[in-house]
Amino acid sequence: MHMPDPDKTVLSRRTEIIAALRRIVPGEGVIAEEEELRAYECDGLTAYRQLPMIVVLPETTAQVSEILKYCHGEGIKIVPRGAGTSLSGGALPLEDGITLGLGKFNRILDIDYDNRCVTAQPGVTNLAITTAVAGDGFYYAPDPSSQIACSIGGNVAENSGGVHCLKYGLTANNLLGVEMVLMDGEVVRLGGKYLDSGGYDLMGIVTGSEGLLGVITEVTVRILRSPSTARALLIGFPSSESAGDCVAAIIGAGIIPGGMEMMDKPAIHAAEAFVNAGYPMDAEALLIVELDGPEVEVDELIQRVDMIARENTAQSVRISSSEDERNNFWAGRKAAFPAVGRISPDYYCMDGTIPRHRLSDVLTRMTELSEQYGLRVANVFHAGDGNLHPLILYDANTPGELDKAEEFGAEILKLCVEVGGVLTGEHGVGVEKRDLMGEMFTETDLKQQQRVKCAFDPTQQLNPGKVFPTLHRCAELGRVHIHEGQTRFPDIPRF
Amino acid sequence: MSEKFTPQTPKETCEIISDALAAETPIEIFGSGSRRLIGRPLETEYALSTSALKGVNLYEPDELVLRAGSGTPMSQLRMQLDQHGQMLAFEPPDYGPLVGTPADSGSLGGVIAGNLAGPRRIKAGAARDHFLGVDAVSGRGELFKSGGRVVKNVTGYDLCKLMAGSWGTLGVMTDITVKVLPAPEKTRTVLAACVDATTAVSAMTAALSSPHEVSAAAWVPQNIALRSAVSYVSGAGTALVALRVEGIGTSVDARCASLRDELSAFGDVDELHSHNSEAFWEEIRDVRFFADDGGGSSLWRISVPPADAPNLLDGLHKDIDLEAFLDWGGGLIWVRVAQMQDAGSYVIHRTMGGTSGHATLIRGNVYQRTREPVFHPEPVPVARLTRKIKEAFDPKGILNPGRMYEGV
Known part of the structure; x- marks a missing residue:
């Protein structure tokens, strides 16, 4: 992953910059010791790591303003950071950048x-x-x-x-x-x-x-x-295709569930082994459908969804009759990521969105890719909105396997775009999908987005190296290219 | 009279804008023209209508998605959605008759460009919240796209958000993708007598804080209720709070019963059933009570924190001759100002000074729309960003120049 070249002048002025930041944020709000900086070297995307030059933890808007004004004047880059849970490397530090943590803004x-x-x-x-x-x-x-x-x-x-x-x-x-x-x-x-x-x-x-x-x-x-009631159905299907059909039929019937989650067989097995939620182990696909709202409505919709599921070849249907049971249905889904983490030394979580009706095509293709790369994959899927989270299983200690997992992941995301979907549904582009942006956008599309960036941050000091595969100078982006030749607007006064 | 272009394809749209750019010639951008008189007046020699960029080119009801040319008439869209029991959940309003253009003549592009939304805004969001993807031609004469056809998408900046509500000043939208939703099986409205705005907002706040999933909440004073075509409303003989409940039959019945109980503390209670309920909310959505301009009245759409509405209304009543009703549980105030040279602008902005929110002059004469802020004045740093955004999309200022703000 190529990041913007570090500015050697800035790096050489580190001591002076630390002193300046300490004047703005007194006390322990400026972190400069290597062992303390270590805590900030990555976010939720742990495959990428970089020690920040300095970390600053302001406590007031006035301090944030002072810090940015100072860095703006001195040409120093800033990486904002919240809780550091980004799965796309949005808070990945820069060698010559200040990581600005908002952790103390906690009221x-x-x-x-x-x-x-x-x-x-x-x-x-x-x-x-x-x-x-x-x-x-x-x-x-x-x-x-x-x-x-x-x-x-x-x-x-x-x-x-x-x-x-x-x-x-x-x-x-x-x-x-x-x-x-x-x-x-x-x-x-x-x-x-x-x-x-x-x-x-x-x-x-x-x-x-x-x-x-x-x-x-x-x-x-x-x-x-809060909705007065929530109840869920746990439905097992003989194929992901029939599960997909059921999702389409539920929405086709005019029902918008509060939640609708799908898991494939590897995900079901991993989750069940981890939390014993009572998932059907013979199912190829599992659907959790949650209805929330007024009690009479939920009771009636549960019956309707039950019927739709049976019409779509459901093998098993369980309906929650208590909060405990409902939470139990969800326990496996919510633990899906750590559960997969137990059956594999490492996993890589992807996040594409597809038009729902392409699900079985995408899963079939993914199985082929899985064989091709020799890496297992488990799928959890926000079925209602088409947001797919394939979890690629790999072992970082096996040389070359991380690279293979990343390549596999990129193939999956390209596939999502190819079937009419998008690169990321909720995890963001960050550094992770930056170089794939061209799969979805033309150079013209990307430049228009970057012009918006220039409107807010013309010197491009805020979180550079994220989202956009190519950095262009704002002056270059602002240039207007005018075609020569005939025009439909002849001989009129210009202003 | 300006010369009008009606491109047949996005490519042709691109060529026309490129030509306008080369000639540095400002050009008016509009769809069907039903909202052409909203905004600051334009004086351009040329105009471009998207009306030929029409037709639904993708509609997948099971996927809750629809893509259409920006010039597609709303009436056609509605017909197609009706056939599948679906809707645009943000309840696109029709302001055409408010400004003297024919009813139901608007286009999809116009609805999106104005980021308009009806009474269901409080539950379902505005046009911006249902706007998934766009193809548009910028003022640089370049065709760009943003977003996609899926609901969940965070890939790159969401330029759709900027296009919605930009009134054709940033780009000419050629294709628009929106999220569609199932239409409710049943609709009912609970009415409660509520003489003043303060009580009304309390009643609406209670209803909107209840678990009964109220999908619209409005208050109309008695003199305005009299104009309703719904006899239960016009004949009520009092000011009314109206609360809409939608969904499956059993649920609507149960929630209406609960709401009636809870509202009886505020005043006498009645109920509007399907047809009457629909007719009433169309009146609110399209502001029909104020369609007649009464010989030069102007019309403001004011969005505020709901709890601030009663005080603001009191303040306005003190200084101007006006009529008003509330939508969005108090968060939207529709104000008709009787003939005033400045359309009541000075008093409205002065009175709003103490609260947050924004006022838009929806109907005003050319003088008022030139002299008074049609769109709410922005604080200096925000106004600076607005200008820079305009430059990012339209560096030569050729698209609807000055329609929203002078110089933008």
Whole structure:
């Protein structure tokens, strides 16, 4: 993975930069010792590691602004970091960069039931927001699997999803406002406790921008009343094709479940061995369908889904009759990643999205690739929205196997794009999928995205080396190419 | 009268914009023209309509996805969705009649370009939340795409978010992919007498904080309720809070029963069933109560924190002759200002000074739309970003220049 060449001048000024940062953030907020920097050398994508030049942990928006203003003036690169749970290397440090951690921004600032929203600092975990309002019957809907650890600021940067996003949307659909600091130190507020933007939807473009446009220092999200009931069905199928057909039939019948998750046979077996959830071991595919809402509605929809499942050759159907049972259905799915981690020394988690009806084609092709590369693969699938997480099993201690796993992964993602899908559904591009962007976008598409980057960060000091395979100077991107020759607009006054 | 281009293909659209760029000639971009009179007035010699870029070129009901040319008429789209029991869940409104253009003449591109949404906004989101992918021609004369055809996608920047609500100032959208959803099997509306906005917002807040999945919440004062074509509303003889419940039959019945119980504390309660319920929410969605401009009245759409609405309304009533009703549980205030030279702009912006939110002048005469801020003024650093975004897409300022802000 090629990252931008380190700036030797900046590296040679390290001591002076540390002193300057300590003037802005006194005390222990500036980390410069190698053994302490080690904790920041990677995020959730552990295959890539790089020691940052310095780590700074500010506590106030004013400090963030001061740091960025200083770095802007001195030409120093910044890598923003939330909880460091990114699975795409979004917080991978730069050798000549300052990693700016938001971990000390950990307070919930305002719970406003009248306007049904919560304002929090970016380092607050996703789950902590729900926990803060759960006692009053509310929750925050997006629930990425890492919700116990991942931060709300990171969720904004990555536009995180979760198992409930078909019905309740991604972060972008639940976000009301942000405060952010631009690379030049300017503090801007976008959105608020009201809906939609009066002008351009700048908050919308910032969501999912992977820390390349600004540093989020405050977040306001919408909270919802918790559904009064949730029940789930656990359905076993003789083939992934029939499971896929069942998913299509459920949605075709006008039912949007709160969650709808599929697992293939290797994933079922790994999960069952780990948590004993009572999964059907003879099934080729397993579907968990959760219905939530008012009790009468859930009871009726459970019956409808049960019938649809049987019409689609389900081998087994279990319906939860208690919260314990429902949680038990989910236990295996939620433990799928660590469960796979038990049957293989290492695994590599992919994250493509496909049009759902192409699922069995994609799985067939993946089985072929699995044989070709000699690496096993297990699949978990957010079946409702087509987001596929193939887990490639490998052993990092076997020379060359990581490279093989990465190649295999890239093949899978190319396949997702080929069938009409996308490279990443919720994990982000980061460094991991950066060099695959050309599979999905033309040079023109990518340059238009980079011009947006230039509007926010013209010196390109924020998280460079992520998302875009080729760095272009903003001046070059701004140049207008005008064609010569005849025009439909002759002889009119120009302005 | 300006010369009008009606490109038949994205490629032709690209060529026309490239030509306009080469000549540095500003050009008006519109779809069917139903919202052409919204925004600051344009004075361009040339115009481009996307009306020939029409037709649904992908619709997979099981996948909840639809892609169509941006000029596709909303009426055609609705017909196709109806056949499969589906809908655009953000309830695209039709503001055409508010500004004197024919009803139901809008296009998909127009709805997206305005990021418009009806009463279901509070539950289902706005146009932006259902906008999955776009092909568009930038002011650089380049055809670019963003997003895709799947719901869950974080690959690269989501340029769709910028295109939605940019009113044709950043690009000419040629193809649009949206998420579609199943239409509810049953719809009902619970009505409760609520004389003033403060009580109304309390009632709506209680309902929206309940587990009954209310999909729309509005308040209409008595004089406005009188104009409703729904006799239960016009004949109620009082101001009303209306709460919509949608879903499968048994669930709707049960939730309505609970809501009626809970609302009886606020005032007398009634219920609108399917047809009446639909008719009433169309009136709210399209702001039909204010369709008649009453000889020069102007119309504002004000988005605020719901709990701030009653105070803001009180403040406005003190200083201007106006009528207003609330949608989005109080979060959206529709204000009709009787004849005033500045359309009430000064007072509205001054009164809003203490709260957050934004006001958009949906109907105003040319003078008002030139002199007054049609779109809410942005704080300096945000305005600077807005300009830079405009430059990133349209460096020579040829696409709908000045429609949203002067110089943008």
